[in-house]
Amino acid sequence: MAARNPDKPAAREPKAAKKRGAVPRRPGRPTGGASAVDQRNRLIDSALALFAQQGIADTTLAAIAKAAGVTPAMLHYYFKTREQLLDVLIDERFLPVRKSIEEVFEANADDPAAAISLLVQRFMSIAEEYPWFASIWMRGVLSEGSLLKDRIRERFGDAHQKSAFQCIVRWQAEGRLSADLEPALVFMSLLGLTMLPLTAVKMWRDDPLRRELGAKEIARHALALLMHGVGPQLPAGKKLKKQVS
Amino acid sequence: MAARNPDKPAAREPKAAKKRGAVPRRPGRPTGGASAVDQRNRLIDSALALFAQQGIADTTLAAIAKAAGVTPAMLHYYFKTREQLLDVLIDERFLPVRKSIEEVFEANADDPAAAISLLVQRFMSIAEEYPWFASIWMRGVLSEGSLLKDRIRERFGDAHQKSAFQCIVRWQAEGRLSADLEPALVFMSLLGLTMLPLTAVKMWRDDPLRRELGAKEIARHALALLMHGVGPQLPAGKKLKKQVS
DNA sequence: ATATTAATTAACTAGGTAATTAATATACGG
DNA sequence: CCGTATATTAATTACCTAGTTAATTAATAT
Numbered sequence: 001m002a003a004r005n006p007d008k009p010a011a012r013e014p015k016a017a018k019k020r021g022a023v024p025r026r027p028g029r030p031t032g033g034a035s036a037v038d039q040r041n042r043l044i045d046s047a048l049a050l051f052a053q054q055g056i057a058d059t060t061l062a063a064i065a066k067a068a069g070v071t072p073a074m075l076h077y078y079f080k081t082r083e084q085l086l087d088v089l090i091d092e093r094f095l096p097v098r099k100s101i102e103e104v105f106e107a108n109a110d111d112p113a114a115a116i117s118l119l120v121q122r123f124m125s126i127a128e129e130y131p132w133f134a135s136i137w138m139r140g141v142l143s144e145g146s147l148l149k150d151r152i153r154e155r156f157g158d159a160h161q162k163s164a165f166q167c168i169v170r171w172q173a174e175g176r177l178s179a180d181l182e183p184a185l186v187f188m189s190l191l192g193l194t195m196l197p198l199t200a201v202k203m204w205r206d207d208p209l210r211r212e213l214g215a216k217e218i219a220r221h222a223l224a225l226l227m228h229g230v231g232p233q234l235p236a237g238k239k240l241k242k243q244v245s
Numbered sequence: 246m247a248a249r250n251p252d253k254p255a256a257r258e259p260k261a262a263k264k265r266g267a268v269p270r271r272p273g274r275p276t277g278g279a280s281a282v283d284q285r286n287r288l289i290d291s292a293l294a295l296f297a298q299q300g301i302a303d304t305t306l307a308a309i310a311k312a313a314g315v316t317p318a319m320l321h322y323y324f325k326t327r328e329q330l331l332d333v334l335i336d337e338r339f340l341p342v343r344k345s346i347e348e349v350f351e352a353n354a355d356d357p358a359a360a361i362s363l364l365v366q367r368f369m370s371i372a373e374e375y376p377w378f379a380s381i382w383m384r385g386v387l388s389e390g391s392l393l394k395d396r397i398r399e400r401f402g403d404a405h406q407k408s409a410f411q412c413i414v415r416w417q418a419e420g421r422l423s424a425d426l427e428p429a430l431v432f433m434s435l436l437g438l439t440m441l442p443l444t445a446v447k448m449w450r451d452d453p454l455r456r457e458l459g460a461k462e463i464a465r466h467a468l469a470l471l472m473h474g475v476g477p478q479l480p481a482g483k484k485l486k487k488q489v490s
Numbered sequence: 491a492t493a494t495t496a497a498t499t500a501a502c503t504a505g506g507t508a509a510t511t512a513a514t515a516t517a518c519g520g
Numbered sequence: 521c522c523g524t525a526t527a528t529t530a531a532t533t534a535c536c537t538a539g540t541t542a543a544t545t546a547a548t549a550t
Contacts, residue, residue: 030496030547039496054388057303060538071498076540116475135387142383142444143299149448165454175477180469182462184455185442189470192437197430199387209410210429217427224425225434229474230361232420271515271529284527305507316529321509 040078043068047085048093052135056086056147090151097126097133098152102160105167112171113227116190120222123194124215134198141191161187193222285323288313292330293338297380301331301393335396342371342378343397347405350412357416358472361435365467368439369460379443386436438467 046068050059061082065072079085104122108115127134140148168186171177197218204210291313295304306327310317324330349367353360372379385393413431416422442463449455 026498026546055300061540062538072539073499073541074497077496082539112475138387141441141448142380143448162454178469178473178475178477180465180473180478181475182458182466184458185463185466186475188442188445189438189466192441193434196386196437196441197433200433203386203388209407213427213429218430220425221427221430221434224423225470225474227474227476228423228425229470229472230357230423230426230431231472232423233425306509307507317508318510318530319528322527327508 039070039074043070043075043078044089044093047089048130048132048136051089052132055139056136061085086147086151090148090155093130094148094152095156097130098156100126102164105160105164109167112168112177115167116226117223119190120194120219120226123190123198124219127195127198128215134195135202138191138195138199141188190222190226193225194218197221284315284319288315288320288323289334289338292334293375293377293381296334297377297384300384301381306330331393331396335393335400338375339393339397340401342375343401345371347409350405350409354412357413357422360412361471362468364435365439365464365471368435368443369464372440372443373460379440380447383436383440383444386433435467435471438470439463442467 043064047059047064050064050067053059061075062072065075068074075082075085079088101119101122104119105115108118123134136148164187165183168177168181168183172179172181172183197213198215201210201213201218204213288309292304292309295309295312306320307317310320313319320327320330324333346364346367349364350360353363368379381393409432410428413422413426413428417424417426417428442458443460446455446458446463449458
C-alpha cells in the first residue's frame with residue numbers, strides 16, 4: 001500500500017475540480033447503449049487487468065472503477081462487496097480456463113510428449129486470449145496468501161491435480177518419461193518455462209535485448225528445452241532427425 | 246482517526262496494562278548482550294523475511310519493527326527513512342549475492358553444460374543460505390515496479406547481463422548449445438526451474454503430495470530437465486522401445 | 491403517472507502510516 | 521562516581537486510504 005504521498009491536496013472541500021473537458025457524465029440513468037450486463041463485464045475486465053498489473057492486494061475498488069470510467073459505488077451496485085467480486089472473478093473467468101488446462105492432460109494420458117507439448121501450446125493460446133491470466137496465476141503461485149488459491153481449491157478441489165500426478169508416475173514406470181524428474185515438479189516446470197516468461201516479457205518492453213520476445217519465441221524455447229534439454233541437437237552425427245517446428 | 250479537532254490531553258501517562266506479562270521492555274539502554282551492529286542486522290533480517298513473505302510494498306516499517314520485537318522508532322534510529330532502508334538492503338545483502346551468481350557465468354564462459362549446472366547449484370546454495378532471496382527475486386521479476394529492479398540496476402548496471410547474453414549466442418554459434426533456444430530466455434528458464442519452485446514449495450508445507458520437496462529434489466529435477474529434457478535417458482545395456490524424439 | 495433501474499455525489503467509518511519527539515535507562519571514559 | 525554518549529520506548533503528529541452507505545438524479549418501462 002503506497003501511502004507516501006508528499007503533496008497534500010488540501011482538506012475536505014467539495015470535489016469541484018472536474019478534469020476531462022470531454023464528458024463529465026452527469027448522474028442518472030444513462031441513455032441507451034451499454035446494457036447492464038455489458039457494464040458488469042467491463043468492470044470485471046478492468047478488475048482483471050489491474051489485478052494482473054499490480055496484484056490483487058494492491059488494487060482498490062476505486063482504482064478498478066476509475067479504470068472503467070465509473071464511480072466506486074458501481075462496484076458495490078454490481079458486486080455488493082469486494083469479496084464477492086473476487087468470487088465472481090473466480091467462477092466466471094478463472095475456473096473455465098483452469099478446466100481447459102486440465103482437459104489437455106486428461107485427453108493425452110497415454111502420450112507424455114504430446115501431453116506436454118500440447119500443454120505448452122495451450123498455455124500460450126490462453127495467455128493470448130486472456131492477457132491477465134499468466135500474471136495473476138504467477139502472482140498466486142508465490143503467495144497472495146489465501147486470496148485466490150485457497151478460494152479456487154475450495155470451489156474446484158484437487159482431484160485433477162492428483163490424477164495428473166499419478167499419470168506422470170505411471171509414465172515414469174513405463175519408461176516413457178525421464179525417471180530423474182520429480183513428478184510433483186513437472187507442472188511447476190511447465191509454468192516456469194511458459195507463464196513466468198510470459199509475465200516477465202511484459203515488463204521488458206523497454207529492454208533492447210528482449211523487446212522482440214513474444215509468445216511464439218517463448219513456446220519454441222520451452223519446447224526445445226523440454227524435448228532435448230540445452231545440449232545441441234545433432235551431436236556430431238550425420239543422421240538428421242526430422243525437426244518438428 | 247481523521248478527527249479534525251484534537252482536544253489535546255497532552256499528559257504523558259504510561260499506556261498501562263501492556264499485554265504479555267513477560268517483558269514490557271522499558272525504555273533505556275539495555276543491559277549487555279545485543280550490540281548495536283547486531284540490532285541493525287536483526288532489523289535487516291526481519292525486513293528481508295517480511296519482504297519475502299508479503300512483498301516489499303505491503304510491508305510497513307511498523308510491521309518490521311514488530312517482527313523484530315522493537316518499536317518503529319528503532320528503524321528510524323538505524324536507517325532514518327524507509328527508502329534508506331531499501332538502499333542498505335540492496336547494498337549489503339542483494340548485490341553480493343547477485344555478484345556471486347554472475348561470477349559463475351563468467352568463470353565458465355567456455356563450457357555451457359558446466360556453467361548451467363553450476364549455476365543451478367549456486368542458486369540452490371544461495372536459497373539455502375538466504376531464505377529470503379528466491380521469493381524477493383521472483384516477486385521482483387513480476388513487477389514490484391521500480392522498487393528493486395531499477396534501484397539495483399542503478400547501482401550495478403547491466404554489463405554482466407549483456408556479456409552473459411553474448412556468451413550464450415557464442416555457444417550456439419559454436420554448436421555447443423541447442424540452436425532452438427532463445428538466448429534472452431535462458432537465464433529466465435533457469436530461474437523458472439529453480440527459484441520459482443523454491444518459492445512455491447514454501448507455500449506447499451501443508452500439501453501431502455509435495456511436502457517432502459526440498460532444494461535437493463528441485464536441483465535434481467532441474468538438472469535432469471536441462472540436460473536431457475523430459476524424455477527417458479537411454480540406460481546402457483538395455484534396449485527399450487524406440488523413442489522418436 | 492409511477493415504479494424500476496442505473497448511476498452519481500458526498501460523506502462516513504475505521505484504520506493505517508511514516509516520521510519524530512521527549513523521556514529514560516544503561517554503559518563507559520575520565 | 522559523574523557526565524556524556526548511546527540505545528530504546530512511549531506517545532504524538534499529521535496525514536492518507538479504503539470500503540461502504542445514503543441520498544439523489546435521470547432514463548426508461550409499465
